[in-house]
Amino acid sequence: MRLLAIETSTEYCSVALWQDGVVSERCELVGQKHSEVLMGMLDTLLKEAGIKVKQVDGIAFGKGPGSFTGVRIACGVTQGLALGADVEVVGVCTLEALAEASGKDKVIAALDARMSELYLAAYEKRDGEWLAVIEPCLCKAEDAPALSGEGWFGVGSGFLVGSLTPTPLPAGEGLKARYGAQINGVDEKAVPQASAVARIGAREFVKGNAVDAALALPLYLRDKVALKTSERPAK
Numbered sequence: 001m002r003l004l005a006i007e008t009s010t011e012y013c014s015v016a017l018w019q020d021g022v023v024s025e026r027c028e029l030v031g032q033k034h035s036e037v038l039m040g041m042l043d044t045l046l047k048e049a050g051i052k053v054k055q056v057d058g059i060a061f062g063k064g065p066g067s068f069t070g071v072r073i074a075c076g077v078t079q080g081l082a083l084g085a086d087v088e089v090v091g092v093c094t095l096e097a098l099a100e101a102s103g104k105d106k107v108i109a110a111l112d113a114r115m116s117e118l119y120l121a122a123y124e125k126r127d128g129e130w131l132a133v134i135e136p137c138l139c140k141a142e143d144a145p146a147l148s149g150e151g152w153f154g155v156g157s158g159f160l161v162g163s164l165t166p167t168p169l170p171a172g173e174g175l176k177a178r179y180g181a182q183i184n185g186v187d188e189k190a191v192p193q194a195s196a197v198a199r200i201g202a203r204e205f206v207k208g209n210a211v212d213a214a215l216a217l218p219l220y221l222r223d224k225v226a227l228k229t230s231e232r233p234a235k
Contacts, residue, residue: 006062063092
């Protein structure tokens with residue numbers, strides 16, 4: 001099976017090709033220029049593999065959470081390519097992709113969501129599959145859901161976020177203070193990448209969880225993406 005993967009939810013742009021378990025990938029730090037470089041990266045990746053997009057069996061994409069614009073780009077390009085190639089798609093949560101790439105079995109994945117908030121989930125690998133112990137959510141570091149047990153590994157830019165209450169903490173100390181000794185290590189520089197999206201996507205295709213290209217939809221955890229915190233209605 002050949003599976004193309006796209007991940008553009010952060011300032012990095014990455015694409016990958018999964019071929020019967022062998023993954024090739026291209027990844028670049030592009031800031032806000034995903035729309036300018038993504039198609040060129042895909043074209044180069046496919047040329048290096050000696051195949052055309054119509055020869056892939058499916059497409060996996062990072063569906064979010066993450067940058068509003070970046071996630072929309074991944075969904076839109078995935079839909080266009082999948083419709084042209086007449087293949088199905090799988091959306092992969094960017095937080096699960098972080099966990100997949102970590103090499104650990106118990107992972108707290110968090111991305112900086114701006115406005116002193118973060119996107120967070122916790123996963124535990126059981127029998128080769130990820131179980132969401134904390135489902136993806138939007139929260140402040142000090143309000144992150146409780147976890148049981150120790151031996152958790154933290155990944156992602158959310159671990160660079162501070163906290164405001166009950167005692168203000170500087171950048172990088174918010175989640176560390178929230179989970180304390182439950183965390184045995186942190187990689188705050190980790191970003192979701194297409195290679196991890198491809199591996200998760202391949203498992204989902206095998207399980208029959210692929211969907212029509214029209215259902216390549218983003219995962220938004222913030223309802224009012226264009227409003228400041230003070231402008232969003234109180235819950």
